[in-house]
Amino acid sequence: MKLTDLNTYGGIGANSLLVEIGKFTLLIDAGLNPKATGLDGVPNFSLIRDRHIDFAILTHCHLDHLGAFPIFLREHPETDVLMSQPSHSLAERMLHNSVNVMKRQREEQYIPEYPLFTHTEVEQISTRFLPLIFGQSKKIRIEDDELELTFFPSGHIPGAAGIEITHKHRSIFFTGDVLFDKQMILPGAKFPRRDYDTIVMETTHGATPKLKERSREGEVERLILTINKVIQREGSILIPVFALGRMQEVLTILQKALKTGAIPKCPVFGAGLGMDIANYFDQIARKTGLVKFNRNVIKDLKLQNLPRKLQPGRDVSTAGIYVLGSGMMIERTPSYNMAASLLAHHHNAICFVGYCDPDTPGGKLLETKTGQTFLFESLDYQTPVRAEIEKFDLSGHAIREDLLEFAIQANPRAVVLTHGDQPARDWFIDSFLMEAPNIQVTDPTPLQTFQI
Numbered sequence: 001m002k003l004t005d006l007n008t009y010g011g012i013g014a015n016s017l018l019v020e021i022g023k024f025t026l027l028i029d030a031g032l033n034p035k036a037t038g039l040d041g042v043p044n045f046s047l048i049r050d051r052h053i054d055f056a057i058l059t060h061c062h063l064d065h066l067g068a069f070p071i072f073l074r075e076h077p078e079t080d081v082l083m084s085q086p087s088h089s090l091a092e093r094m095l096h097n098s099v100n101v102m103k104r105q106r107e108e109q110y111i112p113e114y115p116l117f118t119h120t121e122v123e124q125i126s127t128r129f130l131p132l133i134f135g136q137s138k139k140i141r142i143e144d145d146e147l148e149l150t151f152f153p154s155g156h157i158p159g160a161a162g163i164e165i166t167h168k169h170r171s172i173f174f175t176g177d178v179l180f181d182k183q184m185i186l187p188g189a190k191f192p193r194r195d196y197d198t199i200v201m202e203t204t205h206g207a208t209p210k211l212k213e214r215s216r217e218g219e220v221e222r223l224i225l226t227i228n229k230v231i232q233r234e235g236s237i238l239i240p241v242f243a244l245g246r247m248q249e250v251l252t253i254l255q256k257a258l259k260t261g262a263i264p265k266c267p268v269f270g271a272g273l274g275m276d277i278a279n280y281f282d283q284i285a286r287k288t289g290l291v292k293f294n295r296n297v298i299k300d301l302k303l304q305n306l307p308r309k310l311q312p313g314r315d316v317s318t319a320g321i322y323v324l325g326s327g328m329m330i331e332r333t334p335s336y337n338m339a340a341s342l343l344a345h346h347h348n349a350i351c352f353v354g355y356c357d358p359d360t361p362g363g364k365l366l367e368t369k370t371g372q373t374f375l376f377e378s379l380d381y382q383t384p385v386r387a388e389i390e391k392f393d394l395s396g397h398a399i400r401e402d403l404l405e406f407a408i409q410a411n412p413r414a415v416v417l418t419h420g421d422q423p424a425r426d427w428f429i430d431s432f433l434m435e436a437p438n439i440q441v442t443d444p445t446p447l448q449t450f451q452i
């Protein structure tokens with residue numbers, strides 16, 4: 001098997017992996033790098049422009065996996081994309097939203113190449129998205145060669161899949177983005193426990209040490225306690241969330257806490273794509289039973305829209321809980337603007353609940369101590385950090401020990417590391433060396449083809 005990581009800058013970003021096995025050439029994911037602008041955020045498709053790609057796979061609908069598919073499919077009219085049923089319900093909606101965001105960025109940030117694709121293109125390519133039911137194998141033939149493909153739920157977000165590919169005597173497993181723990185709205189990953197020849201795995205939390213005393217339930221409790229404390233001192237709480245997955249999880253946590261009286265009645269605000277995704281989750285829950293989510297959450301919380309005018313440094317007029325995208329507080333998003341309003345005031349709190357890339361404003365704020373200055377670059381505003389900054393481990397990604405354990409129990413000949421910063425990958429390289437030195441571990445150099 002040959003693999004080529006098309007994610008030009010490595011790390012987590014424009015995730016896309018070319019796989020060549022037997023007579024098959026396939027692409028797993030085609031994402032946009034959320035930290036890059038314009039064409040710089042697209043995987044390096046020039047390497048495969050003249051190649052015939054037999055089929056593509058989408059592991060899940062986060063844009064760092066899905067966002068560049070319209071560009072890839074424009075260059076490859078021969079290729080269809082296989083994805084899980086829930087992803088099939090969500091992909092088109094996510095891409096249309098991406099067009100809207102890019103159009104806005106074109107105006108606000110003068111990025112002439114935006115949008116990278118249009119609503120019409122999204123509509124057209126969506127007919128080439130093919131759903132595959134979890135656990136049902138699909139055989140694909142080319143001449144005398146055959147390959148078998150099976151999707152397994154990977155936790156993470158609704159629809160997210162780990163992919164098993166069997167070719168001749170050889171089985172390979174791609175974890176995709178994975179969470180083994182169960183979430184409020186989603187069961188944990190259900191991966192086969194068996195031997196694999198090769199495991200291709202994500203490494204997001206490789207540099208995050210396990211905090212023994214912390215469990216997911218414990219973290220939910222700690223979040224609720226923090227919210228209580230801030231409400232009592234009449235401050236506001238900002239919870240930055242990814243629109244797809246984390247937002248619906250947090251809203252469900254709040255709904256439960258309000259119902260049981262664990263937090264007092266208070267205004268809850270939500271905005272953006274996540275609200276619409278809630279409707280999709282509701283439908284997926286009713287159609288497939290793969291998600292535990294009900295859109296009544298929004299009614300129960302009496303969820304309100306964001307106040308129109310926000311000014312950096314000026315506290316919000318209505319104290320409450322603000323559940324806003326983006327999760328990493330990317331510039332010019334509701335969570336970024338809200339943080340600029342709240343950060344200078346002692347009684348407020350910003351509660352991060354998911355993964356924050358260290359290069360994003362969210363990642364940088366987590367590194368800033370109370371009293372130090374934080375700069376909101378695109379707002380041209382800086383302030384000492386006075387609000388309480390907290391981090392809760394409710395990430396959609398597995399802790400590193402769980403991933404290591406999964407990989408080692410599969411008794412593989414080889415492991416390939418993807419979807420992680422260098423320190424995260426380094427931890428896995430060292431850990432495999434210590435715990436399973438027979439496994440050949442590869443940390444791919446972007447754009448270089450290697451044989452496994």
Ligand SMILES: [Zn+2]
Nearest residue numbers: 060062156177
């Ligand atoms: Zn993801």
Ligand SMILES: [Zn+2]
Nearest residue numbers: 062064065177
């Ligand atoms: Zn990802």
